[in-house]
Amino acid sequence: MLKLKCSIFKQVSEMTDQEFSIEQFDEAGDAAFRVTAENLEALFAACGHALSKLIFPFERTGGPLKEQVLALHSSLLVDFLSELIFLFDSQALISREFQFQVHVREEQVQLVGQVHGFSLPPVGPGEQLLGFVPKGVSYHLLEVEETEKGWSAQFVLDG
Numbered sequence: 001m002l003k004l005k006c007s008i009f010k011q012v013s014e015m016t017d018q019e020f021s022i023e024q025f026d027e028a029g030d031a032a033f034r035v036t037a038e039n040l041e042a043l044f045a046a047c048g049h050a051l052s053k054l055i056f057p058f059e060r061t062g063g064p065l066k067e068q069v070l071a072l073h074s075s076l077l078v079d080f081l082s083e084l085i086f087l088f089d090s091q092a093l094i095s096r097e098f099q100f101q102v103h104v105r106e107e108q109v110q111l112v113g114q115v116h117g118f119s120l121p122p123v124g125p126g127e128q129l130l131g132f133v134p135k136g137v138s139y140h141l142l143e144v145e146e147t148e149k150g151w152s153a154q155f156v157l158d159g
Contacts, residue, residue, distance in 0.1 A: 020046035024054075027141065031132055032156040036149070043144070043151040044080055044111060045098035051084050051157065056094045056120070057131040066093060068115045076111050077144050077153055081137045084115070088133070092120040134159055 020037035033050045037043035068087060087093040093115075100113035123129055134157035143154040 022046055022050045027156050030156050030158055034154045036152045038150040040102045040151050041100040043153055044100050047153055048095055048098045051081055052095045054132050055088055066117055078137045085134055093117045
């Protein structure tokens with residue numbers, strides 16, 4: 001069951017059947033999160049949901065669902081979140097569904113998956129559709145670790 005500690009994540013529970021929790025905390029004016037999940041795939045999906053709901057904290061609006069295929073290697077969490085920020089910046093893509101497979105070969109971890117989302121429609125003058133739009137992912141306070149109950153991550157998004 002999904003544990004929610006911040007109001008912007010109310011709709012996340014309807015988007016996934018994986019178990020995770022997302023907690024937002026204050027870090028010097030930037031957006032910071034602690035995320036826990038039952039497995040590594042669910043952890044990355046939860047981190048993606050945290051970023052997406054931060055950027056677009058509203059019900060879905062916009063065009064048809066799009067799909068992006070990702071293959072990430074070292075520094076997986078920073079690479080993944082940076083890719084989501086790039087997809088938003090370049091295509092106005094709001095990610096809403098995540099499917100991942102983690103491959104471990106000779107101590108090298110690779111994340112392969114699909115991100116499904118939608119592009120925001122054009123907005124008129126004075127209209128505001130967005131929440132906090134991060135410029136990047138910081139290595140400050142970055143943690144990804146396996147715990148007795150699954151996996152946890154902590155990350156900071158720079159504004």
